[in-house]
Amino acid sequence: MKPSHDFSTTALALALAMSTCALAATAQAAEPIHPGIAFAMQRDLGIMPGQIAQFIKDEDQAKVDERSARVALGEDFSGAWTKILPGGRAQLVVSTTLSPAAARRRLSADMRSRVDIISARHPLSRLERGHKALNDASVRINKRMLRGISAWWVDEKTNRLVISVAPDSDMAAAIDFAAASGVDADIVDIRTESGMARPEARSPILGGSNYDANGRPNCSFGFSARRAKSGGGYDEYILTAGHCHANGVAISKNGIRIGTVYGRSYPGNDYAVIKIENTADWYTTEYVKDNSSDGRLFISGTSVQSNGGSICRSGWNSGWRCGNIIAKNVTINQGTLDDPILVFGTTKTNSCSGPGDSGGSHLSQIGSQWHAQGVHSAGVGTPEGAKNSCNTPKDKRAAYFQPVSEILTATNTYIVRR
Numbered sequence: 001m002k003p004s005h006d007f008s009t010t011a012l013a014l015a016l017a018m019s020t021c022a023l024a025a026t027a028q029a030a031e032p033i034h035p036g037i038a039f040a041m042q043r044d045l046g047i048m049p050g051q052i053a054q055f056i057k058d059e060d061q062a063k064v065d066e067r068s069a070r071v072a073l074g075e076d077f078s079g080a081w082t083k084i085l086p087g088g089r090a091q092l093v094v095s096t097t098l099s100p101a102a103a104r105r106r107l108s109a110d111m112r113s114r115v116d117i118i119s120a121r122h123p124l125s126r127l128e129r130g131h132k133a134l135n136d137a138s139v140r141i142n143k144r145m146l147r148g149i150s151a152w153w154v155d156e157k158t159n160r161l162v163i164s165v166a167p168d169s170d171m172a173a174a175i176d177f178a179a180a181s182g183v184d185a186d187i188v189d190i191r192t193e194s195g196m197a198r199p200e201a202r203s204p205i206l207g208g209s210n211y212d213a214n215g216r217p218n219c220s221f222g223f224s225a226r227r228a229k230s231g232g233g234y235d236e237y238i239l240t241a242g243h244c245h246a247n248g249v250a251i252s253k254n255g256i257r258i259g260t261v262y263g264r265s266y267p268g269n270d271y272a273v274i275k276i277e278n279t280a281d282w283y284t285t286e287y288v289k290d291n292s293s294d295g296r297l298f299i300s301g302t303s304v305q306s307n308g309g310s311i312c313r314s315g316w317n318s319g320w321r322c323g324n325i326i327a328k329n330v331t332i333n334q335g336t337l338d339d340p341i342l343v344f345g346t347t348k349t350n351s352c353s354g355p356g357d358s359g360g361s362h363l364s365q366i367g368s369q370w371h372a373q374g375v376h377s378a379g380v381g382t383p384e385g386a387k388n389s390c391n392t393p394k395d396k397r398a399a400y401f402q403p404v405s406e407i408l409t410a411t412n413t414y415i416v417r418r
Helices: 009-017 036-044 049-078 100-106 123-136 171-181 404-411
Strands: 077-085 089-098 117-120 150-153 160-167 188-193 210-213 216-220 223-227 234-240 250-253 256-265 269-274 288-291 295-298 310-315 319-334 341-349 363-365 369-380 398-402
Touching: 036 049, 049 077, 049 089, 049 100, 077 123, 089 100, 100 117, 123 150, 123 160, 123 171, 150 171, 160 171, 171 188, 210 369, 223 404, 234 404, 269 404, 295 369, 310 369, 319 398, 341 369, 369 404
Parallel strands: 089 117, 160 188
Antiparallel strands: 077 089, 150 160, 210 216, 210 250, 223 234, 234 269, 250 256, 256 269, 288 295, 310 319, 310 363, 319 341, 341 398, 363 369, 369 398
C-alpha cells in the first residue's frame, strides 16, 4: 500500500500522545505498540504494524527539523508539514519564499538529506498576520456578516489564508468579511465546505443515572431506545417510569436540556419514554452504570429471566444492586388503602431500592451478556428516615419492575444494544 495523503504534524502528535508506547527521539528500543493504536494507524494512515516504530522516530525528527527550519529561514519560512512516504516513512516538507537551492544552503548538512523543500509565494508570517486580522474583525463587526462562514485558517500547504463557507451560502459574505478585516485579497482563498462546524462534546445517556424533571432532581434513566423513521434514520428516546412525570414535562441533566416526556402510561402500566430533542448535547448508548472498574456495562439484548433467577438493578439512589426474581405478573398498589393506584404485570424481586431509583435499569446476565429486563417501578421496605431498603433483610423488602418487552412493543421502539 502506498499512502499519498498528508497530515498535520500537530494532529499526529496529539494522536500519538494518547499511546503509552510513544518512542523517545533517542535510539532506544521501541516498546510494544498497543494493538488498538496499531490497528488505527494501519486503517487511517496506511502504516503497517512493523513500520510504526520507525515512523514515530521519523515524525519526532520532523518536529525537531521544523523548529530548526523556522529559525534558519526566518522571514523566508512559509510553513512545514509531514508527509507519508511509501514504506511507511515520514518526511518533513519545508515551504519557503526562497528557491529550494538557496533554502537548502541555510539548513544544516544533516537536515538537507532529510527534508523536502518547495517554493511558495507568501511568507508564513504574512498569512498569520492575515489570520489575526480576521480574528480581530470577527469580534467587532456585526455578527450577521459571518452568516454562512464556517471557519478560517492558514493552509500552509497551499500557502493561502482560507475562509470556508457552508454549502449554498453567499460567497459575498466571505468577501465582505475579508474586506472588513483589511486582509490583502491576494492571500485569501474562499472555499465551500460540507457544512457548519458542530460541537461534538455530547454526553452519553447511561441507564441508572439520575436526571431532573422541571429543573428538580427526580428519577433514573432506564434504557436507551430508538424508533425508526419512515424516511430513514431514527429518533432517540430514553425509557423510564411513568409515575415520575406527566406527558410534556421538560427533562434535563446537569442543567442541560435533554427533551420532554413523549409517551406515558400510568396507572395500569408504569412506563414513559423521554424523547431526546437536544441531540447536540446528548445521545443514546447501550450502557448501564454498574460498580465495575469501568463504571458501565453493555446491554446486548432483551430477554425474560426465569423465576428465582438473578437480577441486578441500577439507580441513582442505591446504585448497583442485585437479587432474585420472586414472582411475575404481579399487580401492585402504588396508592393508598383508600385510594388505590394499580399497576399490572410487574415483576417482583428482592433487590433493594430507594426513592429516585424509579425508572432505573433492571437487567440479568445471560451467559457472558447482559440483557435488559425492565424499568424500576416501586420498592418496599425502606424504613422511616432511611435512604433506601438496602439494610432491610431480603425477605422484608421488594423491588418491582415493568418488563421492557411490553414497553418496547407499546411504544414501537427498540432497545439500543451492543
